[in-house]
Amino acid sequence: MFSFSVLASSGAARAGLLTTPHGRVETPAFMPVGTAGAVKATTRAQLEEAGAQILLANTYHLMLRPGDELVAERGGLHGFTGWPGPFLTDSGGYQVFSLAALRRVDDDGVSFRSHLDGTAHRLTPERAMDVQMNLGADLVMAFDECPPSTASREEIAAATGRTTRWARRSREAHRRADQWLFGIVQGGVHLDLREKSAAEITALDLPGHAIGGLAVGETKDDTWRVVEHVVPLLPADRPRYLMGVGTPEDILDGVARGIDLFDCVLPTRNARNGQLFTSAGRLSIRNARYRRDPRPPDAACGCYTCRTASRAYLRHLHLAGEMTAATLMTVHNLTYYLDTLRAVRQNTLLGRFEEFRREVLRALAASEAEADGGA
Amino acid sequence: MFSFSVLASSGAARAGLLTTPHGRVETPAFMPVGTAGAVKATTRAQLEEAGAQILLANTYHLMLRPGDELVAERGGLHGFTGWPGPFLTDSGGYQVFSLAALRRVDDDGVSFRSHLDGTAHRLTPERAMDVQMNLGADLVMAFDECPPSTASREEIAAATGRTTRWARRSREAHRRADQWLFGIVQGGVHLDLREKSAAEITALDLPGHAIGGLAVGETKDDTWRVVEHVVPLLPADRPRYLMGVGTPEDILDGVARGIDLFDCVLPTRNARNGQLFTSAGRLSIRNARYRRDPRPPDAACGCYTCRTASRAYLRHLHLAGEMTAATLMTVHNLTYYLDTLRAVRQNTLLGRFEEFRREVLRALAASEAEADGGA
Numbered sequence: 001m002f003s004f005s006v007l008a009s010s011g012a013a014r015a016g017l018l019t020t021p022h023g024r025v026e027t028p029a030f031m032p033v034g035t036a037g038a039v040k041a042t043t044r045a046q047l048e049e050a051g052a053q054i055l056l057a058n059t060y061h062l063m064l065r066p067g068d069e070l071v072a073e074r075g076g077l078h079g080f081t082g083w084p085g086p087f088l089t090d091s092g093g094y095q096v097f098s099l100a101a102l103r104r105v106d107d108d109g110v111s112f113r114s115h116l117d118g119t120a121h122r123l124t125p126e127r128a129m130d131v132q133m134n135l136g137a138d139l140v141m142a143f144d145e146c147p148p149s150t151a152s153r154e155e156i157a158a159a160t161g162r163t164t165r166w167a168r169r170s171r172e173a174h175r176r177a178d179q180w181l182f183g184i185v186q187g188g189v190h191l192d193l194r195e196k197s198a199a200e201i202t203a204l205d206l207p208g209h210a211i212g213g214l215a216v217g218e219t220k221d222d223t224w225r226v227v228e229h230v231v232p233l234l235p236a237d238r239p240r241y242l243m244g245v246g247t248p249e250d251i252l253d254g255v256a257r258g259i260d261l262f263d264c265v266l267p268t269r270n271a272r273n274g275q276l277f278t279s280a281g282r283l284s285i286r287n288a289r290y291r292r293d294p295r296p297p298d299a300a301c302g303c304y305t306c307r308t309a310s311r312a313y314l315r316h317l318h319l320a321g322e323m324t325a326a327t328l329m330t331v332h333n334l335t336y337y338l339d340t341l342r343a344v345r346q347n348t349l350l351g352r353f354e355e356f357r358r359e360v361l362r363a364l365a366a367s368e369a370e371a372d373g374g375a
Numbered sequence: 376m377f378s379f380s381v382l383a384s385s386g387a388a389r390a391g392l393l394t395t396p397h398g399r400v401e402t403p404a405f406m407p408v409g410t411a412g413a414v415k416a417t418t419r420a421q422l423e424e425a426g427a428q429i430l431l432a433n434t435y436h437l438m439l440r441p442g443d444e445l446v447a448e449r450g451g452l453h454g455f456t457g458w459p460g461p462f463l464t465d466s467g468g469y470q471v472f473s474l475a476a477l478r479r480v481d482d483d484g485v486s487f488r489s490h491l492d493g494t495a496h497r498l499t500p501e502r503a504m505d506v507q508m509n510l511g512a513d514l515v516m517a518f519d520e521c522p523p524s525t526a527s528r529e530e531i532a533a534a535t536g537r538t539t540r541w542a543r544r545s546r547e548a549h550r551r552a553d554q555w556l557f558g559i560v561q562g563g564v565h566l567d568l569r570e571k572s573a574a575e576i577t578a579l580d581l582p583g584h585a586i587g588g589l590a591v592g593e594t595k596d597d598t599w600r601v602v603e604h605v606v607p608l609l610p611a612d613r614p615r616y617l618m619g620v621g622t623p624e625d626i627l628d629g630v631a632r633g634i635d636l637f638d639c640v641l642p643t644r645n646a647r648n649g650q651l652f653t654s655a656g657r658l659s660i661r662n663a664r665y666r667r668d669p670r671p672p673d674a675a676c677g678c679y680t681c682r683t684a685s686r687a688y689l690r691h692l693h694l695a696g697e698m699t700a701a702t703l704m705t706v707h708n709l710t711y712y713l714d715t716l717r718a719v720r721q722n723t724l725l726g727r728f729e730e731f732r733r734e735v736l737r738a739l740a741a742s743e744a745e746a747d748g749g750a
Contacts, residue, residue, distance in 0.1 A: 038692055038699040044683060066666070066691040073667060074687055082683045291441070292448060308419060308457045312449055316441040317413055323698050324413040 076136025451511025
């Protein structure tokens with residue numbers, strides 16, 4: 001039902017294939033974020049056309065609304081949303097520690113109040129597994145504690161220890177053979193804590209591993225120092241997931257260090273704010289330079305938006321507050337991410353990942369004036 | 376380039392064919408409203424799939440933002456929006472009299488301030504024609520004055536006289552052979568004013584006629600009394616357009632009185648508010664009865680939404696404030712309107728419009744509980 005294999009490497013970059021009960025995922029892969037069971041401003045058909053292979057949904061949001069038992073009753077995330085491909089759900093930990101109010105963590109779990117209506121809830125490793133078994137994603141995550149980047153070393157050490165104990169309990173509580181449970185390595189920017197966490201989490205012999213607690217406010221240097229330190233400690237035959245990352249540059253940097261899975265709200269959130277990623281660089285559609293611009297966002301892109309809409313039209317719709325602008329720009333940004341990762345994989349299979357990465361980074365480094373002229 | 380023919384009648388109901396430079400419109404037809412150059416929350420592909428044949432765009436909104444000259448430079452509404460089929464633009468009159476601030480009307484035209492940014496603007500018949508020639512719709516409307524339903528008989532008489540004089544000037548100023556200019560009959564609920572207006576407007580020998588100044592607050596009895604009085608005064612060989620109407624019931628009532636064209640924000644606005652039209656009646660998706668409902672909005676509907684989404688999923692997305700809910704429910708409501716009008720036309724061709732109308736009205740009269748159980 002499940003398998004993962006690395007087909008080729010180019011430096012530390014890997015091209016792999018992840019098979020799940022709901023289909024295959026070519027890695028490295030980007031997972032569009034469908035927080036509440038829909039990727040904002042898009043339909044399933046638009047995601048399929050953009051080339052999405054796997055979606056992420058948020059355990060925290062769905063347990064609060066509409067409730068994981070209701071989702072289970074409607075056939076899990078697949079039945080409820082109609083998305084036929086693989087899903088990954090996060091553990092809920094990150095959102096509890098960033099969104100929920102009045103949280104109180106103890107060794108058994110976390111009590112908190114919903115950011116929606118103030119109702120009291122509790123997540124423990126056992127409850128997090130129940131919720132994720134109800135949601136029915138293909139890939140599920142052990143319950144973890146994700147402290148802020150401003151936390152002291154002592155706080156991070158405590159959270160890392162708890163994450164290990166909670167991972168053991170998650171493994172005990174998880175009982176669905178049609179789900180792969182991933183462990184999460186924590187430890188902040190402290191390499192010794194990361195080492196300890198990696199040793200304890202990999203000892204659980206789980207089929208995949210995530211690196212959590214990064215992209216939460218630390219410097220990029222710290223991010224990559226930690227990733228470079230942790231990746232070699234994770235079994236090479238299992239998928240590696242860098243949670244919540246990131247910009248296109250970040251994803252290339254992650255692939256270069258052996259990461260297989262990524263998720264981030266950036267392409268979808270930026271689209272709603274009028275920020276477009278293109279093969280020639282970044283564009284801010286609000287910029288007056290696009291007022292009369294007849295060109296598509298990206299002449300090199302084959303997405304629905306680039307086939308049908310000019311920058312002038314998108315700018316107008318965005319400034320007029322039309323939802324259609326959010327939809328069209330989300331379709332483009334997701335296509336950019338998914339196309340870029342497809343090309344990353346192809347170039348990795350061809351053994352030329354590093355050259356390809358340099359080409360993309362050069363384009364992404366373009367100023368908006370250059371991006372404008374170059375497209 | 377243009378033609379209109381009535382293919383069959385069933386009572387006063389007509390089945391016709393309107394040919395424009397951008398394609399054919401089977402009448403009676405409903406025109407989805409794309410105020411700012413997009414039907415809210417949808418893409419062109421979704422409108423095509425829903426079966427839209429012609430869109431309406433608002434002169435007032437587009438002249439203010441992005442400006443009609445910019446639209447002209449990008450190839451008119453067709454080039455700018457990418458919609459390949461026919462467009463109709465309204466005259467701007469209704470919006471000036473309902474949305475704009477500080478308006479001052481004189482015999483020459485109307486001065487007003489933009490509801491967006493307070494800038495000063497002026498519309499005259501000549502300027503309204505310039506704007507609509509710039510926008511480049513297939514069907515354009517003479518500039519009219521649309522007083523509120525609370526206006527006195529004297530005010531309405533004055534506005535009706537002005538509408539005639541402005542229609543003459545619109546006809547003089549209009550110079551695009553690839554556009555059909557329609558005249559607008561005004562006169563409020565006063566049958567003598569309506570008669571005078573119809574005589575003066577039809578004397579201009581324009582290729583189509585609209586009935587304006589209805590559905591602006593008067594009773595339904597008044598609406599239909601006026602329509603029944605005016606329709607026989609309009610040439611039978613030219614299309615008749617009842618502006619801003621309406622509910623599905625209203626549209627059936629209009630067809631029954633010989634109307635060929637309709638537009639209304641109702642299906643799209645209601646969709647964003649969670650109100651669905653179905654073949655079994657109306658549904659409010661917020662209703663708790665749909666919390667766990669696995670059925671599509673309308674089991675008899677073949678739209679994308681009904682093929683892919685349950686009521687439980689739509690309710691969840693709507694309550695979570697997801698734009699995807701607006702998109703999915705807009706697609707359904709537009710499909711309902713467009714399918715209903717297609718069936719109206721088919722039944723008119725078969726000479727059984729009245730029976731069909733009664734069937735639809737019976738379904739629409741269902742309570743929500745009946746609609747729920749019946750679907």
